[in-house]
Amino acid sequence: MKSAMRHFIPCLLTVGLTYAFGLFLPWWSVALAACLAMAALRIRPWPSFLLGFLAAFTCWGGWTLARSLSNEHILAHRMSAMILGLDNPWLLIGLTAAIGGLMGGLGGLCGSLFMALIHPSTHEFEHSETQSEVEELTRQ
């Protein structure tokens, strides 16, 4: 349970920041969102990439899916044919999610490595430390 929470919180924070940044920053702010989230929660590098990817992938993919479903894929049919040369809405939705995921993952990694650099004490990525913060967050 605790472990699930530990993964869920940074993802949720990434999604929230992605939306918020998107209101006034360009599309690549998804990377910034994951970067800040992973840095703030001091996630270790490898998980930070995975969690950033997962969060951004879900965020972009879900958002896109919702829009395209309500559009009955009218535009996705046309745009997949134009961009991919293949009339397949799902491929385009998948590509969108993958681009978001990749940017999120890389952003998360940057955030994590940055924190590791300025806080060498957390360099070893003590579980306890991260976990206590997570617990703190969930209590709020």
Next chain:
Amino acid sequence: MRILLLILAIAVSTTLAYLLDSRSLLPVPLGRLLSPQEGLWQNAEPVSAAPNAALSFPSLKGKVDVYFDERLVPHVFAEEEQDAYFVQGWLHARYRLWQMEFQTLAAAGRISEVVGAKAVDYDRNMRRMGMGYAAENALRMIEADPDTRAACDRYTAGVNEYISSLDVASLPIEYKLLGYRPERWTNLKTALFTKAMTNDLAGYDRDFEYTRALSLLGEENFRLLYPDVSDSLSPVIPAGVAYPQPLAPLKVPADADSAYFRRRDTSLPIPTFKPDPANGSNNWAVAGSRTASGAPILANDPHLRLSLPSIWFEMQIHTPAFNAYGVSFPGIPGIVIGFNEDIAFGFTNAGRDVRDYYEIRFRDDLRNAYWFNGGWKPAESRIEEIRVRGSQPVLDTVPYTVFGPVIYDKSHPGKASDGKAYALRWVAHDPSNILRMWYLLNRARHYDDYLAAIRYFNVPGQNMLFASRSGDIALWQQANFPLRWKGQGLFLMPGQDSSYMWQGFIPTEENPHVVNPPQGYISSANQRPADTTYPYFIPGTYEVYRGIIINRRLAAMPSVTPEDMMRLQNDNYNLFAEYARPVLLKHVQPARLSKSAAYYLRLLEEWNLTNDPSEKGATIFSAWWDSLQHVVYTDELNAYGKPLIRPDRFVLLEALLRDSSHRFLDDIRTPQQEDAAQCVTKALLLAAPMLDSLEATEHLAWGRFKNTTVYHLLREAAKPFARPGLPIGGGVNIINATTHEHGPSWRMVVQMSNPIEAYAVYPGGQDGNPGSRHYDRFVSDWAAGKYYRLWFMQKEESQDTRVKSRMSFKP
């Protein structure tokens, strides 16, 4: 180590972000484009979405209610007339912003700003033609008139209010794909739109082609191949109408024979970017005496290049001053084709030649003085700056003469030219306010109002059809048509003095017209407006067969209903083939045919002469006739190593009908003498392999062969936005004039009864967004020949179930 890792991660992230944000790696910025927050997914409109909003704009004088029906047609009810134009501008921008800006950029010769260097030639041609100069001249007149000025000002304000409400996410998808932003709308852009239409409809000419042909072929052959009038003409104005004789004869230049008709010049530019000569239309009106209801019926289908988004936007505008329904052009205020409570109006293209060229002799390469009336006259110059995306601007100095802009010269020689300078004289350059015509037509109540309105229209020449609830039908061919002596303007003219200039315009009241003719109907289909008794020389690009078949059909209809008119607009009968097939069958030598050619001959014999989508005979006929023209003319036309244009379709047919030993039948490359039998047989044998491959791929049926397609305005670059392979018949010379990518862009039938009964359809949809279900909503119904009953909404009907959503605009 850690710091290296961090630097590496940052480098990879920013590089990826950069690449997905730019066009340096991929043709589109994929990250930005696919971002759910700002990219294309924002253009994926929920299919259930309907426009509902209450908006407030301080510049409005009163309240405007907009009711959208099920087809997304807005019915605009404005308390103040000027507010209606504001809302029309806003709605045009809401649904068609990209197209209206793109079309006016194209008119101004500014496409290079969007697509880069590949459009420079196109842009330069538009600038050289004086499109910007023409629009500025028009704008001065539009803005000098308080009514049209106010309409345009408010329209522009409405467009700009919509533009300023846009952010990155809500931009139309074409801006995202091409990577640019809309600029502010201006009244000049509205004027440019009218010039774009003028160029489409009155920008086609053959002066260079004819001059070359005359020089190479000689006068006699020229007249045989490019005759002025067809034998089978069925003119717009019924034969027998008496025309008044002109008061004074025109002065033919003394040296016309030597300096003009016998001038030989073959190093001429080959004009490019010419508008489609098939831009035409049908319209007809039937008087109450011939209709089932007793009320006149007006029908109109303008033939243009079919496009998505459509050139038309359907709407109703109701103000205290008028109540009009029909289609509008996104880009200009008002209703362009349609009806109001009292009258209906529609247009077809006149096809009359209103462009001529004059050879200019400049003093030197500075091109700032030219020889005119015995002295060096200074030329004004207009410096055109073509801004080019991704590279340096291109500057072009265009000299302006008394005739008009110099379209070709040493700095812009055109293809194949020896660099001589030619100035363009074009009625489109003359100051005029054609918007005033629509301003007045929208509120016209009687024939006299219509007559007063059309006087403001100077170009492109149109057959302006009128029908009123009070029972009148009328048609005027209206524009400023130059007065020409016989032969003037067919060829390039000397420009060293004023002797070859136009000597004025045909008096407006002498333009061909007909009011309530005894036959009880009027029609026009781009044919020559009048027979040879019309006392003026009126060259042009005229259709022959559509007019004949329309008149034949109308004459045979006793008690006409709107349904009859809809059927007639979709009529696929091939009159040209009715005349031409007997010629083919008479001359063909069956014994010399291959097995497959004999099979096609049999199919052609069995063909019912209609170009329905399933008919194989239509494809065979078309291929055979094209092949015959090739067999007959190619030897002569290719003999000089210079491009010559192929004669009109009727020329060969009429030659064969008159005389089966027509002189061009002989192949001048062979020692023996060919005759009609040999040519016709050879033509089928040559066409057979192409027909074989069509048959093998199941493309021999006319609809499959023709493959009617409505392209997006970006054409090949946006192919998935097109609607290809539409199952629709018709073709050239046929009432249903639908070809591969050209045809009836709006079909309308209006019965001026009480209440008015109107039907229409167009091959597009109200919303220009390819992510909207309204983008191509009407295309399939259009192809199937279906119509929508138009709802001429009354003010009290705001609670009607046909209202699907509503917007209100308040101060």
